[in-house]
Amino acid sequence: MILDVHELDVHLSGLHILQGVSFGVAPSGVTALLGRNGAGKTTTMRALVGLNPGTGRVLFDGADLAGKRTHERVQAGLGYVPEDRCVFAGLTVTENLRLAARGETDLDLVYNLFPELLKRGQQQAGSLSGGQQQMLALGRVLQNRNRLLLVDEPTKGLAPKVVTEVAEALERVGATVPVLLVEQNLAVVRRLAGTAVVLAAGSVAWTGDATHLLGDAELTTSLLGVGR
Template identity: 65%
Template structure:
C-alpha cells in the first residue's frame, strides 16, 4: 500500500470478561477499493471490527484519516464517517425498503445521498414499497450497504456479507460490494476466497488475535502454501473459505 491508509490500526487490544481476545492487531485500510480482513474461526476478525467501532473496550490506536478515534463513543465514530453493515444485515423485515433507508438518514449539509444509492442499486428504487423481509439475500445486502452510502461516509465496514448464501446470491452480493467500493472504501470481513480475489487489492490475516499477514491480496491468494498455512484452506488458493465467522 503506497498511499497513506484511510484507517490505520496499531496495537489494538481487547479484554472482555478477563479474557484477552486481541493481543495487538495492526492493520491498514486502503483509501480506495476493498481491503479484506481474513482469518480462521476464532482469529478475532469480528472483535477487531467491533474494536474499531468502539463496540467493545479497546486500547491501542485507531486513526481515521489521521485522527485518533480510540476513546470516542460509537455514535461519534458513525458521525465521523464509518458506516457498518453487520453480519446479520440488520434489516427491519416488517418495514419497506424505503423505510429501512429512511431510518439510516443522518442530518448533514447535503442531505441523504439517495441519488448515489439509487444509481448504484436501481433495484432499491424499483422495490422501495416492498417489505424488506420479502427480499432475496442479495437484495437485503443492497439495503444494508445502501444505508451506509446515504450519509457521505468515508469508510464502509461489511462483516461476512456472503455468509450462508447460495452461490448465485454470493455473486449478486459481490456485485453489490463492487459497486459500493467505487464510491467508498470498504473493509470486508469475508470467508469466501473467490469473492476476496474478485474484490480486494489488499488483505490482512489474523491468527489468535494478532496480525499474521498484511499485503497484496493477489500475492497471498496466489500462494497455495501460504493460503493453507494462514487460512487452513487445503485445496488450493481459490477454494471457498468455509470456516464459520468468529465471535
C-alpha cells in the same frame, strides 16, 4: 492510510480476544481482513466502530477515535455494515433507509445498484430474502457520504447469483470509497481486494498483496485453513 490501527486489545467476558492487532487501511480500494473462524475479524470490526470496548490507538484519517462513541464514529464518516445484515425486520425497506440517512444522501446510487429496493419500498424488511436484506443493509450505508466502509461478511449464506451481485456492487463502491472487507469467499476477495490483512488467534499473522497471498496455495492453506 485512511485508518491506522495500532496495538488494539479487546477483552470480552474475561477472554483476551484481540491481542495487539496493528494494521493500516489504504486510502483507496478494498483491503480484505481475513482469517479462520474465531480469529477475531468480527471483533476487530466491532471494536473499530466502537461496539466492543478496546484499548490501543485507532487513527481515522489522522483523528484519534479514543473515547468516541459508536454514533460519533459513524457520523465522522465510518460506514458500518454488520455481519448478519441486522436490518430492522418490523420496519419497511424505505423506513430502514430513512432511519440510516445522515445529512445529504444519494438514494439514486442505492436504487441504481439494487433496483429491487425501490420496487419493494413498502415491504417489511423481515419478509425480504437473505439477499435482499443484504442489499438493504448495504444500501442503508451507501446512501451516505462515507470516508471509509467497514463491511463484515456481506456474502455469507447467499446464493451464488446474489454473491456476484453483491460483489459487483462492492466493486463499484470500492472505486470511490476505501473499504475494509471481512470475507470468507476467496473468489470475492480475489476479485476485489488489493491488500490483505490476515488475523490468527487474535493478532495479525500476515499482511501483504492479496493476489500474492491467494496465488500461493501453501501460504493460503497455512493461514486460512484447508479447503478454501
